[in-house]
Amino acid sequence: MDFGLTTEERALADAVKDFVDNRVEPQMVEIEATNRIPDGTFAEAAALGLFGISIPEEYGGTALTRFSRALVHQMLGRSGFGFAGAIAAHTGIGSDGLVALGTQEQKRRYLPRMASGELRAAFAITEPEAGSDAGSVRTHARKKGDRYYLNGVKRFISGGARAGLITVIARTNTTEKPKELSVFLVEPSFPGFRVGAVYDTMGTRGQPIAELVFEDCEVPQQNRLGEEGKGWLAAMKILGDARPLVAARCVGACERLIEISTDYAKNRKQFGRAIGEFQAIQFMLADMATRTEAARWLTYHAASLADQGRATPEVISMAKLYASEALAFVADSAVQIQGGSAYVTGNPVGRFYRDARVTRIYEGTSEIQRLIIGRALLRH
Numbered sequence: 001m002d003f004g005l006t007t008e009e010r011a012l013a014d015a016v017k018d019f020v021d022n023r024v025e026p027q028m029v030e031i032e033a034t035n036r037i038p039d040g041t042f043a044e045a046a047a048l049g050l051f052g053i054s055i056p057e058e059y060g061g062t063a064l065t066r067f068s069r070a071l072v073h074q075m076l077g078r079s080g081f082g083f084a085g086a087i088a089a090h091t092g093i094g095s096d097g098l099v100a101l102g103t104q105e106q107k108r109r110y111l112p113r114m115a116s117g118e119l120r121a122a123f124a125i126t127e128p129e130a131g132s133d134a135g136s137v138r139t140h141a142r143k144k145g146d147r148y149y150l151n152g153v154k155r156f157i158s159g160g161a162r163a164g165l166i167t168v169i170a171r172t173n174t175t176e177k178p179k180e181l182s183v184f185l186v187e188p189s190f191p192g193f194r195v196g197a198v199y200d201t202m203g204t205r206g207q208p209i210a211e212l213v214f215e216d217c218e219v220p221q222q223n224r225l226g227e228e229g230k231g232w233l234a235a236m237k238i239l240g241d242a243r244p245l246v247a248a249r250c251v252g253a254c255e256r257l258i259e260i261s262t263d264y265a266k267n268r269k270q271f272g273r274a275i276g277e278f279q280a281i282q283f284m285l286a287d288m289a290t291r292t293e294a295a296r297w298l299t300y301h302a303a304s305l306a307d308q309g310r311a312t313p314e315v316i317s318m319a320k321l322y323a324s325e326a327l328a329f330v331a332d333s334a335v336q337i338q339g340g341s342a343y344v345t346g347n348p349v350g351r352f353y354r355d356a357r358v359t360r361i362y363e364g365t366s367e368i369q370r371l372i373i374g375r376a377l378l379r380h
């Protein structure tokens, strides 16, 4: 296996890295304080083509391979998970369902505006009573004439308050088919839709998570995505496809933390010498780098198998599980290497430490990834 990058892949990764390091990172202190990403930063991201990476060329995107998308997400992870999460919700879980299952008419209506960044996308499956047990969603869609009427509450939806299109998973069960879910494309202007609580969070600031409320929310039949009753498989595919991208963002965050930590270790002096000369610090850096390298290989492996149509759920889960746990270790070590300085608000290491925590929770907790891997082992 060879993950040497082609000239095009290297140029893509360098362009995103340059943008994240020089345009996004300098704004992170303000983004943290205001919990808002400036419109100008989104406009710059749009000009760079970041909103269109998952969208086919005929609708204005660049339809990157899964591997190239992972490279983009890896570079996005260099500023933590706030800005990266905003792009990720849009280019991953927010748009993958429409790209995979949409009719031509649905794609024509939404994808060009999504590729340009005019329309931001979100994905809503989680509910107060349906987290890891996502199949137990209660939001219900009742069909009457040529419309569906949605009732229920979604929560923790990334970018939900600012989204122009939300992929919503709802129950369309009947007494004959009690377990059926379906997928709907909901615009915030649809009657009966409103944004509820917008949560303040310990990390991923700039990309608030919101509660979305559906009260007899009127959704035209032509906004159902895919076949009625096939929503569970669609949702699992959307989440499965997004997991290597979470892993990639973790790898990028680890790489940035290693850069920060090695710089600090070279310059901070105690007992008359740079702390990097102490073996205890060298061992921490070595473990950080080794876990990051392993996470990068698992991630690239999952993404390249996805391009070949051969990525199994367990390979994807291994990448997500390992990379998010590697990041937890790397972020914790980065704090330890800086000592008290890391604990002061405004130090980027503290932001990574808080952001990192969510990667073991969203898009399937670490326990759920282990269940997927364990069940696959027992099945084979």
Ligand SMILES: Cc1cc2nc3c(=O)[nH]c(=O)nc-3n(C[C@H](O)[C@H](O)[C@H](O)COP(=O)(O)OP(=O)(O)OC[C@H]3O[C@@H](n4cnc5c(N)ncnc54)[C@H](O)[C@@H]3O)c2cc1C
Pocket (backbone or CB within 6 Å): 089, 122, 123, 124, 125, 126, 130, 131, 132, 133, 155, 156, 157, 158, 159, 201, 204, 209, 358, 361, 362, 363, 364, 365, 366, 367, 368, 371
């Ligand atoms: C910042 C952020 C962004 C998010 N963005 C979105 C979004 O855009 N769209 C969306 O739909 N959702 C989103 N979520 C929701 C996220 O996917 C859920 O929080 C996650 O799936 C876990 O669900 P829960 O929080 O209800 O925890 P629970 O499911 O209640 O889990 C609590 C604990 O129990 C464990 N557990 C549960 N079941 C089992 C089991 N069978 N075996 C072993 N352990 C188990 C879990 O692993 C966890 O440790 C987001 C959440 C956050 C925090």
